[in-house]
Amino acid sequence: MTATTTAPMATSPVRAMRQPSGRLRAWATRAPLLPALVFMIAVTQLPFVATVVISFFDWNALYPKARHFTGVDNYRQVLTDTDLRHSVWTTVLLTVAVVLVSLALGLILALLLDRRFRGRGVVRTLLIAPFLVVPVAAALLWKHVLYNPEYGLFNGLLHYVGGPQPDWISNTPLLAVEASLVWQWTPFMMLILLAGLQSRDQQQIEAARVDGASDWQIFVHLTLPHLRRYLELGALLGSIYIVQNFDAVFTITSGGLGTANLPYTVYQSFYQAHENGLASAAGVLVVIGSIIIATFALRVVSSLFREEVSRA
């Protein structure tokens, strides 16, 4: 996959002047870049090419002799298999729910933290903490310490008010996974949106206030339009990370109770079922989904980047 964005050529005059003329000097300029570039292509792009190739073979690792070319059969199977189709749907639901909820919560928190109040730094630190718990540890925390129907904190607190004692994970498995992810990803959204809020034009806001605009009017007409791109960025980056989520699904439900998403299914179909061809086809589908999101993400990053470069 290559960059599809038309990137800006924002070479400053000084920098342009320093472009070397000779072919040798051009290579001397390029040389520092090459190790990183070659390394990236070898480790991340070549395996993906191999995945595409394998996805056209009927290949079960337990029967290596029976390996043969099947064309698009694996894709047909992935797209018609009810389990796999379900995992596509689960991936979409999980990603959309987690991204939207954590974005909304992140926005509220960012707006609150954008104001001055006593102990703002402490509150910011408290809010970032969930994002800095190792994902597996966070999933274990939710699974055993919070959700456990017998001794979990949720039912413990419900006990005080005489509430019911539900078995959270069995009753609402997908929601259970989503809640733990929302807890971890809300700080991420908050940080991005907070950065957006703090890059607002304060003079413009002050001018609007002097002209008698209310807080609500300022929010709707100035803050929200300014935040739009930061909201998009948060949503897209969050989608890219959460589409790939493996840790929470693996830990909280082990892919059971209808919570298997695509990464978990890919993992399972080759690690447990040894179906290399099917796993690769599913993997390619994950990539196609990601490319769709990534195209939009690159566009947003590019527009923010262009602004940075022109501001510099």
Add this chain to the structure above:
Amino acid sequence: MSAVAERVPQKTRRKGAGLGLVAWLLGILFFLPIAWMALTSFHSEADAATNPPSFAASLTLDGYREFFGTGGGASPWPALTNSVVASVASTLLVLLLALPAAYALSIRPVKKWTDVLFFFLSTKMLPAVAGLLPIYLFAKNAGMLDNIWLLVILYTAMNLPIAVWMMQSFLAEVPVAVIEAARVDGARLPTVLARVVAPIALPGIAATALICFIFSWNELLFARVLTGVVAETAPVFLTGFITSQGLFLAKVCAASLVISLPVLAAGFAAQDKLVQGLSLGAVK
């Protein structure tokens, strides 16, 4: 800002205090699971698993003793050591590769440097799981399964785009005029890098390193598939707690907390640059 604050009428200020209180409450609410995890880790197993919860139970280090293997379970030290090796070595390798690349994308840019930058970014958007199978097959044939250095290579590739992006933006902050002036004064390139570029870019490089460290430390999927008993990392060790094993809550909490501690420390240290790293350099 202070001039603005003085002009704010009394009513708005009271509303501001109320909203500050709301922020505090939400902050505490989000932190509560972690606080509860920390408290539970210091309880005895019997006190940890009560309903209603025993908030005021006596404190003990038994959970930590259990976790560190003195209670007879598997020792976490090999896994922790592996995680340190994988995270530190891959972070160093990332810096080694990313610094020259960032230099060629900012201070002395190649032609079409923005295209190269976006190529790095686009590789980050390719889901890792899609390359998992070929990497597994390659490692199996090359005899590199259950080898921590395989993870070092993979984590380096995983973090390289983030590092290149972040460092490009930090190096771009070094004013070209200062570099030019130093060179006109006869300073050679190594001197310019050490005396002019490094002091300005160093805090950013440190933050980049911390963020790469966090991502490597957290990684589960590759570690789970590609390692076994020898090269197992800390997150893989934690997956041993997925199925309940009787009374083990204090131990789980102690384990989760100990393994998260390096990330919490690195994250708080890099707090200001965290956004920039996570947004792949798009937000400053």
